[in-house]
Amino acid sequence: MMKKWRQQMKRWMTEKLELPADIMMDLPRITMVGQIHIYIENHRGLLAFSDKELRLLLRNGQLLVRGEQFVIKTILPEEILLEGKISQVVYIEEEKR
Amino acid sequence: MKNEWVDTFTGSVRVKAEGKGTERLINACVRNGITVWNVKKHSRDTATFFIKLSDVKRLRHIARQSECKLSFVGRTGLPFFWRRAWRNSGFWLGLFVFIAIMFLLSNIVWNIDIEGAAPETEHQIVRELKRMGVERGAFQFLLDDPETLQKKLTERIHDITWVGVQWEGTSLHFRVVEKEIPKPKQPASPRHLVAKKEAVVADLFVEEGQPLVSVNDYVQKGQLLVSGIIGVEGRTKFVPSTGKVFGETWYKSTVVLPLETTFHVLTGKSIERHYIGIGRFSLPVWGWKKPTFTHTVIEREKRPFRFWKWDLPFYYERVIVREAEAVKRSYTWEEAFAEAKKIARRELQAKLPEEATIRGEKVLHQSKESGKVRVELHYTVIENIAVPQPIVQGD
Numbered sequence: 001m002m003k004k005w006r007q008q009m010k011r012w013m014t015e016k017l018e019l020p021a022d023i024m025m026d027l028p029r030i031t032m033v034g035q036i037h038i039y040i041e042n043h044r045g046l047l048a049f050s051d052k053e054l055r056l057l058l059r060n061g062q063l064l065v066r067g068e069q070f071v072i073k074t075i076l077p078e079e080i081l082l083e084g085k086i087s088q089v090v091y092i093e094e095e096k097r
Numbered sequence: 098m099k100n101e102w103v104d105t106f107t108g109s110v111r112v113k114a115e116g117k118g119t120e121r122l123i124n125a126c127v128r129n130g131i132t133v134w135n136v137k138k139h140s141r142d143t144a145t146f147f148i149k150l151s152d153v154k155r156l157r158h159i160a161r162q163s164e165c166k167l168s169f170v171g172r173t174g175l176p177f178f179w180r181r182a183w184r185n186s187g188f189w190l191g192l193f194v195f196i197a198i199m200f201l202l203s204n205i206v207w208n209i210d211i212e213g214a215a216p217e218t219e220h221q222i223v224r225e226l227k228r229m230g231v232e233r234g235a236f237q238f239l240l241d242d243p244e245t246l247q248k249k250l251t252e253r254i255h256d257i258t259w260v261g262v263q264w265e266g267t268s269l270h271f272r273v274v275e276k277e278i279p280k281p282k283q284p285a286s287p288r289h290l291v292a293k294k295e296a297v298v299a300d301l302f303v304e305e306g307q308p309l310v311s312v313n314d315y316v317q318k319g320q321l322l323v324s325g326i327i328g329v330e331g332r333t334k335f336v337p338s339t340g341k342v343f344g345e346t347w348y349k350s351t352v353v354l355p356l357e358t359t360f361h362v363l364t365g366k367s368i369e370r371h372y373i374g375i376g377r378f379s380l381p382v383w384g385w386k387k388p389t390f391t392h393t394v395i396e397r398e399k400r401p402f403r404f405w406k407w408d409l410p411f412y413y414e415r416v417i418v419r420e421a422e423a424v425k426r427s428y429t430w431e432e433a434f435a436e437a438k439k440i441a442r443r444e445l446q447a448k449l450p451e452e453a454t455i456r457g458e459k460v461l462h463q464s465k466e467s468g469k470v471r472v473e474l475h476y477t478v479i480e481n482i483a484v485p486q487p488i489v490q491g492d
Contacts, residue, residue, distance in 0.1 A: 046120045046127075050138045072136035072146075075127050 003078070026059045030089070038065060038082045038089070046075070054082055064090040108150035108174030116165040119144040125159050150176060203403045206235045208268035218256050218275055225253050231269065238400035238413040266406050287335035290323040290483040292316045296344030299479055306338025316344065316482070325488050335488055344482040345456070347475065348445055352437040355469045357427045363394065364420045372414040379414055390420035433470040434463055441474050453480035 031039040040056060040063065047062065048055040049072065054065040070084040114122055119138075123146065126133050136146040148156055150172075160167050182189065209226065211219050226232065229249060231240055241249070243262040250260045250271075261272040290306065298314045306323040310316060325338040370384035396417040401408040428436060438458070445455065457477040464471045 045124045049120050049123075049136065049144070050141070070138070072123075073134060075123060075133050075136065077127050 028056075028058055028063060030063075032086070032089075035067070035086045036083060038086055040080050040082075042078055043080060046080075051084070056080065061094045062092040064088070064092055066090070104147075104149060105174045108172070108176035109147050110150055110153055110169050111145055111147050111171035111173075112156065113143065113145045113168045113170045114160075114165040115143050115168070116163075117142060118164050122160065122163045122165050125163065126156065129155060129159060131155055131159075145170065150174065200402070200404055203267065203405055204237050205267060206231065206233060206237055206240070206269055207266075209233060209271070210268065211271045211273060214257070214271075214273040214275060218254070218273065221254055221256070222250065222260075222271065222273065225250060237264075237267075238402060240400075242398075242400070267403075286337060287325045287488045288337050288485045289321055289325045289488060290338050290340065290342065291486045292318055292320045292322055292342075292344070293482045293484045294318050294346060296346045296482050298322075298342060299345050300343040301340070302342075303338070303340035305336050306340065308340075310342070322483055338485075340483065341481045342483040343479050346478050346480055346482065348478060349461070349473070349475055350441045350445060351471065351473045352441045352444075353466075353469055353471050354428075354433050354437040354440065356430075356433055357425065357468065359423055359425050361392065361394070361421045362424050364422050366390070366420040368418045370416045370418070372416065373411060374414055375411050384416075388418045388420070390418065392421040392423060394419045394421045430465060430470065434472060437470055437472040438474065441472065442476075445476060445478075449478060449480060453478055 026042060028043060029041040031037075031041075033039075042059075043063070044057040044059060046055075047057050049070070051070045052066065052068060054070060054072075056063045056065075065082065065086060066088040067084050067086040070082060073081040073083050075081075119142070123133060123136060123144070126148070131148055131152045134147050136144060138144050153169075156167070209223075209231065211222055214222060226246075229241065229246070231246065240246070243264065247260055247262045250262075251257060256276055257273050258276045259274040261270075263270045263272075295318050296316055298310050298312055298316060300312065301308055301310070303323050306325050307327050308323050310320075310322050316322065322342045323338045323340055325336050326333050327336055328334045368384065368386050368388050371382050372379040373382050374380060396419070398415045398417075399412050400414075401410075401412045403409060438460075442455065442458070449455075455476055455478050459475045460472065461475050462471075462473040
C-alpha cells in the first residue's frame with residue numbers, strides 16, 4: 001500500500017515538478033539514526049549477514065554495512081531495519097562489463 | 098514498523114536455522130510474505146529469528162527447498178500461555194480449591210468460649226445460643242451481630258447482668274458478669290424513719306424504735322415518724338429503727354386521648370431475600386418472589402465475608418420484607434373516657450412501688466376537645482411513706 005502510494009507519488013512528482021529522473025532510478029534510500037539504526041529501502045535481497053557485517057544486493061552493486069552486535073529488527077521484500085553499532089557503510093560497485 | 102503487541106495475541110515462535118545459506122532462507126521467507134524479525138547471527142552457520150505462529154506451516158514448506166535445518170527454540174504469546182496454563186490446570190484447580198476451602202473455613206464459627214459464668218449459667222447460655230443458631234460450625238454471616246446477641250442474651254437469661262460479645266478471629270468470645278443476689282443487710286447504724294411525702298397515716302408496723310405518730314395523723318414531708326432514740330430521759334439508747342408506716346397519699350394525673358388513631362401493625366407475613374454484594378452493588382442469590390404487600394417494613398442486615406482474619410469487601414445481605422397493615426382505632430366519647438381512665442390507672446401503677454395500692458379514684462374534670470378527650474383524675478393511694486434517716490451522733 002505504502003509502496004504503491006509512494007510510486008504513484010513519485011511518478012506524479014516527476015511529471016508535474018519535472019524532478020530529475022534519478023530519483024526514479026531505483027536507487028537505495030538509506031536513513032540512519034546515529035550509529036544505532038540504519039533503515040534501507042529499495043534493496044534487492046540479503047546476501048550475507050553476521051553480527052558484524054551486513055551485505056545487501058542492490059540494483060547495481062552491493063551495500064556493505066559494518067559494525068557490531070547486529071540484529072535485523074525487521075525485514076520486508078524491499079526494506080530492512082538494522083540495529084546495532086554501525087561503523088561503516090560501503091558501496092561496492094559492480095565491475096562494468 | 099509493525100505492532101509487536103499484536104503478536105503477543107496471535108503468538109510467535111523463535112526459529113533456529115542451522116546450515117549454509119541462512120541468508121537465502123530469510124530472503125525466501127521475506128519474498129513469500131512471512132514476517133521475520135529480530136534476526137540474529139550466532140555463528141557462521143546459525144541464525145535465530147522470530148516468525149508468527151500462523152506462518153510456521155509456510156516456513157516448513159520453504160525450508161524443505163533450502164539446505165537449512167530448522168528447530169523451534171522459543172514460544173511466546175497468548176496461545177502458548179493458555180496451553181501452558183491448561184497443562185498446569187491441576188495446579189490452578191488446587192490453588193482455587195485451597196482458597197475456596199480457606200474462605201469457607203474463615204467464615205465458620207470455630208470456637209465459642211464463655212468466661213466468667215458459673216457452670217449452670219454457662220450451660221444456660223450455651224443452650225440459648227444454640228437456639229439462636231450460634232454453635233460451633235455455624236456460618237458467621239448467618240448469625241446476628243454481637244450487639245444483637247448481647248441484647249438477646251441479657252433479655253433471655255435472668256442470672257446475668259451483662260455479657261460482652263466479641264469476635265476474636267473465628268472464635269466468639271463471651272464475657273459474662275453474673276448477678277449477685279445481695280444478702281439482706283442488717284442495718285447497723287442507728288436511724289430514724291421520716292416521711293417521704295405529705296400524707297395521712299393509715300397504718301403502722303414498727304419493729305424497732307419509738308413511734309411518734311398514730312393513725313389518722315397528718316404528716317408533712319420530712320416529719321419524724323419513728324424515732325431511733327428509745328428509753329426514758331437520762332437512759333436513752335440509739336437503735337436502728339425499722340418498720341413500715343402506711344400513709345394515704347394523693348396523686349393527680351391528666352390523660353389526653355384522641356378518638357381516632359392509625360397505627361401500623363405487622364401481619365406476620367414476610368419474604369426473605371439474600372444478596373451478595375460489593376460496594377453499592379448487590380447481586381440477589383436467593384429469594385425471587387415479588388411481595389404482593391401494599392405496606393411493607395423492610396429490614397436489612399449486612400455481614401461481611403471474611404478471609405483468614407480480614408473482612409473482605411464482599412458482604413452478605415439479608416433483606417426481610419414484612420407486610421404491614423394500617424389499623425384504625427376509633428372510640429366513641431364514652432369509650433374514650435373509659436379508656437383514658439384505664440390508661441391513667443395503668444400509668445400510675447407502673448410508677449408506684451409494688452406494695453402500694455390505689456384506694457380511690459375521682460374524676461376532677463373531663464372535657465371533649467377537637468377529636469380528643471381530656472381527663473383529669475385524682476387518686477388516693479396507700480403506700481409506705483417511711484424512709485430511713487441516720488442519726489448523726491455528735492458528742
